[in-house]
Amino acid sequence: MYIVFEGIDGAGKSTQIQHLKEWLIESGFKTEIVVEPTNSDVGKLIRKILRNPNATNENTQRTLGLLFAADRMLLMDEIEKKENEKIAIISDRSFYSSLAYQKPFEWIKEINKYVKKPDIVLLLDLDEKSALSRIEGEDTFESDEFLKNVRKNYLKMAEESNFKIINANTGENRVKLEIKRAIAPYFEICVSGIIE
Numbered sequence: 001m002y003i004v005f006e007g008i009d010g011a012g013k014s015t016q017i018q019h020l021k022e023w024l025i026e027s028g029f030k031t032e033i034v035v036e037p038t039n040s041d042v043g044k045l046i047r048k049i050l051r052n053p054n055a056t057n058e059n060t061q062r063t064l065g066l067l068f069a070a071d072r073m074l075l076m077d078e079i080e081k082k083e084n085e086k087i088a089i090i091s092d093r094s095f096y097s098s099l100a101y102q103k104p105f106e107w108i109k110e111i112n113k114y115v116k117k118p119d120i121v122l123l124l125d126l127d128e129k130s131a132l133s134r135i136e137g138e139d140t141f142e143s144d145e146f147l148k149n150v151r152k153n154y155l156k157m158a159e160e161s162n163f164k165i166i167n168a169n170t171g172e173n174r175v176k177l178e179i180k181r182a183i184a185p186y187f188e189i190c191v192s193g194i195i196e
């Protein structure tokens, strides 16, 4: 099972991914986490560019689109191997992040057409102001206007691609429970309604 968390910076993805991994392991499922951008040389270059003040300009965004696609392709063999070993994979981001952050949409789709599609996409949704209030905003992408548009892109895709939209603008435990409820049917786990 290839589960993907999506959402703007500061939505709570890394936090909730840890909770979900612990819960699935407690429930008897081998589970591993992968992160985009990866720690490969391509991922390292991406993180360097993301700190540039001009990261949102058109050519840099196109370069990032290509680099994210290459970085993602490096992950595909690893994901397939884990799936063959019946390991559930939880990914912090996927090609949907490229569709939400970079453009033009059709070109981003084209350069990502060979990547594996997730079985489940959880979109942690909240407004950009609430998200930014949680993080320092060191990356150039971490700005109001930019993330407002990214959120809009996510919500548009959510309709068309059947994302599970989770309200991320509430307490950590409530978000955790909502995610459990969304995931449980896929693993035939029953979830108590109590907020732990």
Ligand SMILES: Nc1ncnc2c1ncn2[C@@H]1O[C@H](COP(=O)(O)OP(=O)(O)O)[C@@H](O)[C@H]1O
Residues within 6 Å of the ligand: 007, 008, 009, 010, 011, 012, 013, 014, 015, 016, 134, 135, 168, 169, 170, 171, 172, 173, 175
């Ligand atoms: N439900 C929540 N309410 C308030 N703060 C949260 C919540 N979930 C996570 N945080 C905090 O917000 C910050 C960003 O969380 P993180 O999981 O790193 O988000 P992301 O991986 O989506 O960027 C962290 O400091 C984290 O402790």
Ligand SMILES: Cc1cn([C@H]2C[C@H](O)[C@@H](COP(=O)(O)OP(=O)(O)O)O2)c(=O)[nH]c1=O
Residues within 6 Å of the ligand: 008, 009, 010, 014, 036, 037, 050, 068, 093, 094, 095, 096, 097, 098, 099, 101, 102, 139, 141, 142
């Ligand atoms: C995977 C991916 C991430 N990004 C952006 C989202 C983040 O701002 C940044 C990833 O840096 P990161 O520090 O990992 O942020 P986050 O914790 O929010 O994932 O790169 C893209 O623009 N396109 C992509 O395809």
